[in-house]
Structure formats: structure tokens, C-alpha cells
Amino acid sequence: MATKQARKSITKTVKTPKSSSPAGQTFRFNAPTALSVLLAGDFTHWQQQAIPMHKGPDGIWTVTVNLPPGTYHYRFIVDGEWQDDPECTLRVPNPYGSLNCVIQVP
DSSP: OHHHHHHHHHHHHHHHHHHHSOEEEEEEEEOTTOSOEEEEEGGGTGGGGOEEOEEOTTSEEEEEEEEOSEEEEEEEEETTEEEOOTTOOOEEEOTTSSEEEEEEEO
8 A cells, every 4th residue: 555655656756847847859850961950940049049959870960959838930050051841741931931840849
């Protein structure tokens, strides 16, 4: 009986931080020859605080960002040029005549 109560207590302790903390979203971009890839979006104030991505040995650049639930617009900046996320299926027009990629965090 004490074991069941201890498990319930542990479960509650573990679940509480998960529900109140942001979810980690991993962004990936395949650019084996790129020298620099940045993640820019409304959550980084676009270019003001763009996030540098890390290049893997396979040429895929990745970064994980903690985002609270919501809808976010983003794009990649590859060697100084704006690029779309080819894996993103949801896009919306932006004021510059191109499309922003959209991610929805539950």
C-alpha cells in the first residue's frame, strides 16, 4: 500500500513540471554544403535573435527550441539567404512576397 502511494506521489511530481514547461521542438534542415544555418521566426523576433543551428556529419542542421503551446511562423537563413522548410506542409503568405512555414505546438 505504501508503495502505491509513493508511486502516485512520484507520478504527480513528474507530471506537474511537464505540463507547465514548454515542449522541445526540433527543427532540421538538409544543407550539406552550407557554412551557416539559422532558425528565424516570430519566436526569435526574426533576424534579431535568430538561433544558430548545428551541422551533423550527415549535413543535416538541427536545433531544439522550447516553445510553449501555440502557432509559430518560421524560416531558415542559409548562408545569408532565406529558405523554406521543405518538410513543412503548412505555409502562410508573408509581407515580403514569399511564404512563412508554420508549426503548431500542442
